[in-house]
Amino acid sequence: ASTLAFIETTKEGTVSPSSLSALSAAEKLGQPVTALLLGNEAKKAVDYLKSNLKCSNLEKIILSSDESFDNYLPEIVSPTVVDLLKNDKFSHFVISSSSVGKNVLPRISALLDYQPICDITEIKDPNTFVRPIYAGNIISTIECTQDKKLISVRASAFDKIPQGTTENVEVEEITTNASELKPQIEWVSANIVKSDRPDLGTASRVIAGGRALKDKETFENLLNPLASKLNAAIGATRAAVDTGFCDNSLQVGQTGKVVAPELYIAVGVSGAIQHLAGMKNSKVIVAINNDPDAPIFKASDIGIVGDLYEIIPELTEKL
Amino acid sequence: MSMSKLRILVPVKRVIDYQIRPRVLNNAIDSKTIKFSINPFDDIAVEEAVRIREKNKDLVELIHSVSIGPTKAQDVLRTCLAKGVDTSTLVDSGEQQLEPLSVAKILKEIVMKNNSNLVILGKQAIDDDSNNTGQMLAGLLSWPQATNAAKIEFLEDNTKVKIVREIDGGEETLISSLPLVITTDLRLNTPRYVSLQNMMKAKKKPIEKLKLSDFNNIDTTQRLKTISIEEPKPRENGIMVNSVDELVTSLKNAKAIE
Known part of the structure; x- marks a missing residue:
């Protein structure tokens, strides 16, 4: 064998x-x-x-x-x-x-x-x-x-x-x-989203953003520095992808990537069952959300309720 | 070169509705009283087939749907017919669970019988999450395959199909001639809702009824044996912290950062 x-x-x-x-x-x-x-x-x-x-x-x-x-x-x-x-x-x-x-x-x-x-x-x-x-x-x-x-x-x-x-x-x-072999199908081109960050599917740390990040600019301004500091990949919920905050290839969940990093930080993520399916096997899950009732807190190891615009920059600085 | 018209086959599966969290009861999925629906990715496949007809006048000769499953799978075929599918086949497998390999073999026969030249189906069923059937069918037919399609476009007098497909980290573009198997990904389209009026009209459309015994040349014995199924262990209760300093300390305690 x-x-x-x-x-x-x-x-x-x-x-x-x-x-x-x-x-x-x-x-x-x-x-x-x-x-x-x-x-x-x-x-x-x-x-x-x-x-x-x-x-x-x-x-x-x-x-x-x-x-x-x-x-x-x-x-x-x-x-x-x-x-x-x-x-x-x-x-x-x-x-x-x-x-x-x-x-x-x-x-x-x-x-x-x-x-x-x-x-x-x-x-x-x-x-x-x-x-x-x-x-x-x-x-x-x-x-x-x-x-x-x-x-x-x-x-x-x-x-x-x-x-x-x-x-x-x-x-x-x-x-x-x-x-x-001359297959009746031909490869034409690939368009890979360029990134200096680790590959989302295999990264040991992932920072994911949800709809609460309001727009593409906020998504990038808040998450990029934190991801750089932790050498983490960036991910997103389906809602964030659908609203155009980031590329579709960054979607974590039932219909996107399934990830299980050492550390998963969910920023402004509500915690829909479809998203949890994509990340719940992560080792340590941190939830940062301004809504104390967000279901994501039930799926996390460490939670903090508060203003994302204050917490994320402060966290980035103190790491 | 002109092309013969499209005879599209759309295989669809009846699955537990995506909004329902399945539970385990007596070492089986508890499916007694819960809602079943068309597999969401297959719904996208139906929508795409109907849109191809709407966008390309006179290109499509027939859209045929097939479902292999229990008698109740005819409910999802009714939905397909109401959305614009012309004809359909139910292969009633009763209570028997079929693996993707057996499903692909049955679909191959349906393709031959219907003289289909384009098969569009979901990239995976949301129950067993195998992501097998489309690729297997393409292999058995010796046809090309374009999986995880995010965009489908007909080129050169409709003799070629351009497919943009989702891959890790981005997308890639393929051009294929027919016949072809395409599997659908989430971004391809947003399926329409069915009006009551169309649902009523669909009742007049045909559902051909076959049984597994009509395919007795195909061995449908299971190759894989499920030893156990269980719900994942719940995560231990987490903690709430009140400041970023506490958060950093907790992260260090959990050895998530140095």
């Missing part, structure tokens, strides 16, 4: 933050791990992995530098992964439930005639997994009776793989048919 772990690269040739969690989930299965890296940055990312990350169970790296894999179109990625997984030696496949993982894993699974186990938050044993359903309102424990287990992992639920080095690992460069 061994595990094939799909590792996403960044445009800079490093390993994506969510794949750092996928790697540690793969290690947790306690079997030899083969890492798979695809695309133009694969070689650079393999070097990065070997000299920056400590993967104790990693026995092999498979890579293809074919740029057809860039942007991870499922129509191109799936056939290669399907081919590799047909090998009997792989009992497990692990991928992060990033937007790439969510897109490719079900397609790969259907092509192999397996039901995957998606967005797991815990590995009980190599056949048993925990995954939240009903937007985290119910926690289910699932046993997989198929001979192969195809899993996507929620990055915020697993520690990142530790830093260090990984030596004496076999690297195999494979040739695939990726460049010959």
